[in-house]
Amino acid sequence: MTDIKTHPEESRQIVIFDTTLRDGEQSPGASMNPAEKLEVAKALVQLGVDVIEAGFPIASPGDFEAVRDIARSIRGPTICALARCRNEDIDRAWEAICESLSPRIHVFLATSAIHREHKLRMSKEQIIDHAVAGVRRAANYCPDVEFSPEDAVRTEIDFLCQVVEAAIEAGATTINIPDTVGYATPAQMRHVIETLRRRVPNIDRAVISVHCHDDLGLALANSLAGIEAGAGQVECTINGIGERAGNCALEEVVMALRTRHDYYRAHTRIVTQRLVPTSRLVAGITGLQVQRNKAIVGRNAFAHEAGIHQDGVLKEPRTYEIMRPEDVGLTRSDLVLGKHSGRAALAARAEELGYRLTPEQLNILFEDFKRLADKKKEIYDGDLIALIEHQMQTVAETFVLESYEVSTGTGRTPRVRLALRRGEERLETELSAGDGPIDAVFLAIEKLTGLPVVCRDFHVHSVTVGKDALGEVTVQLEHAGELYRGRGVSTDSVEASALAFLNAINRIVANQAEPAPTAE
Numbered sequence: 001m002t003d004i005k006t007h008p009e010e011s012r013q014i015v016i017f018d019t020t021l022r023d024g025e026q027s028p029g030a031s032m033n034p035a036e037k038l039e040v041a042k043a044l045v046q047l048g049v050d051v052i053e054a055g056f057p058i059a060s061p062g063d064f065e066a067v068r069d070i071a072r073s074i075r076g077p078t079i080c081a082l083a084r085c086r087n088e089d090i091d092r093a094w095e096a097i098c099e100s101l102s103p104r105i106h107v108f109l110a111t112s113a114i115h116r117e118h119k120l121r122m123s124k125e126q127i128i129d130h131a132v133a134g135v136r137r138a139a140n141y142c143p144d145v146e147f148s149p150e151d152a153v154r155t156e157i158d159f160l161c162q163v164v165e166a167a168i169e170a171g172a173t174t175i176n177i178p179d180t181v182g183y184a185t186p187a188q189m190r191h192v193i194e195t196l197r198r199r200v201p202n203i204d205r206a207v208i209s210v211h212c213h214d215d216l217g218l219a220l221a222n223s224l225a226g227i228e229a230g231a232g233q234v235e236c237t238i239n240g241i242g243e244r245a246g247n248c249a250l251e252e253v254v255m256a257l258r259t260r261h262d263y264y265r266a267h268t269r270i271v272t273q274r275l276v277p278t279s280r281l282v283a284g285i286t287g288l289q290v291q292r293n294k295a296i297v298g299r300n301a302f303a304h305e306a307g308i309h310q311d312g313v314l315k316e317p318r319t320y321e322i323m324r325p326e327d328v329g330l331t332r333s334d335l336v337l338g339k340h341s342g343r344a345a346l347a348a349r350a351e352e353l354g355y356r357l358t359p360e361q362l363n364i365l366f367e368d369f370k371r372l373a374d375k376k377k378e379i380y381d382g383d384l385i386a387l388i389e390h391q392m393q394t395v396a397e398t399f400v401l402e403s404y405e406v407s408t409g410t411g412r413t414p415r416v417r418l419a420l421r422r423g424e425e426r427l428e429t430e431l432s433a434g435d436g437p438i439d440a441v442f443l444a445i446e447k448l449t450g451l452p453v454v455c456r457d458f459h460v461h462s463v464t465v466g467k468d469a470l471g472e473v474t475v476q477l478e479h480a481g482e483l484y485r486g487r488g489v490s491t492d493s494v495e496a497s498a499l500a501f502l503n504a505i506n507r508i509v510a511n512q513a514e515p516a517p518t519a520e
């Protein structure tokens with residue numbers, strides 16, 4: 001295990017461009033409200049990313065607001081906004097990021113034959129003219145301009161070289177090469193980057209970047225191939241979330257560069273101990289759970305099952321571990337807290353788990369913790385994380401669950417009595433319907449809130465172990481063609497389901513966002 005504290009002279013620094021808030025947010029059902037985006041942006045600062053792509057401001061007023069808030073309050077990383085090569089997009093992008101101390105406009109235009117002919121209906125000459133005009137307009141606003149020839153990997157290489165040269169001439173300082181549809185192979189990616197470096201005369205005036213999608217499971221391999229060929233920036237997302245199969249996972253590319261520094265001779269500024277806490281935060285906010293065997297941040301990533309492996313790790317961790325769990329922010333011990341643990345122990349544990357809480361947040365957490373400790377003897381890290389993340393959900397609680405009662409049994413239709421509160425008003429219903437107690441509770445909430453929804457996804461999992469474990473429910477509801485997620489936690493799984501359902505309903509009420517154009 002190489003611990004890279006100092007970087008030998010020949011080590012290159014790779015710029016980490018995080019697009020969790022833009023491409024990542026394009027994962028179906030992963031949309032975040034402006035407050036949630038700001039929360040993620042703050043975590044990205046602590047993680048040490050170099051560039052935060054905060055959104056696509058022309059897409060909707062909510063996107064604009066989120067990018068503007070981030071540009072106003074986040075200091076450290078460059079704040080980037082996406083725009084098509086259209087005047088109104090570029091003007092809006094600049095309006096959103098102009099208060100940042102380090103703004104970047106990212107303009108993109110598709111260049112492949114299939115996009116030119118079928119989507120844009122433009123000739124090669126028109127593409128070059130539009131790209132140049134877009135880059136120039138962006139460069140008039142700020143000196144840091146990124147240009148992406150969308151679907152670059154499927155673009156004729158001669159034409160790609162021409163477009164890239166023209167974009168740099170017009171003022172682009174970063175040239176991003178997207179594999180928009182996840183079609184590339186590592187050898188091809190390497191060839192594209194090497195060719196650009198060899199054939200584009202002004203290429204030294206720009207940083208080359210790679211942006212790989214994971215449709216064939218090759219996003220990491222392709223990104224690393226691009227870096228090997230000379231790319232100086234990699235675009236990635238936390239947990240690899242993103243359009244369709246997602247983007248290259250930040251945690252994977254960072255740890256690959258760090259663990260195999262002997263080979264890549266490249267490093268990043270990422271504080272790797274923040275990888276797991278950031279992954280948990282993003283999973284909690286987006287509702288996109290991380291698969292157990294996910295590299296670096298999955299629950300099983302450092303769990304050894306085979307006896308031979310366990311024996312080896314106990315004798316010498318390096319026998320079966322190529323990275324140390326603590327280097328990615330996992331603690332070896334799962335400290336148990338209980339009824340008698342005080343506020344200081346709770347605060348210390350929350351901090352060790354990567355959460356910096358305000359005194360008000362700590363007060364609420366302490367109350368929730370005491371309530372849970374009354375029901376459950378031992379409180380594990382997983383319980384604590386669930387309580388903290390529940391509290392961090394920033395959607396306005398229009399409807400609050402006051403009480404419920406369900407009776408059911410084999411061969412009987414469930415009977416539910418449920419009460420909600422909306423401000424001062426108390427809403428109550430009683431009905432006999434549904435396929436089981438959870439379905440009955442959902443029907444009662446739907447009836448009281450008057451919002452017609454279709455439940456598209458429902459997951460329940462236990463956060464820790466034991467029969468008194470805290471259950472976490474995530475739901476995805478469809479309303480008027482849009483997907484909304486909700487999350488609830490409780491030791492009672494019916495109550496957790498009701499809370500998750502209401503959380504999604506409250507998002508519907510809060511989020512009356514307009515339909516948004518998206519970029520891949």
Ligand code: KIV
Nearest residue numbers: 108148178180519520
């Ligand atoms: O995948 C893609 O092509 C994109 C561009 C907007 C960079 O996300």
Ligand code: ZN
Nearest residue numbers: 023180243520
């Ligand atoms: Zn993309």
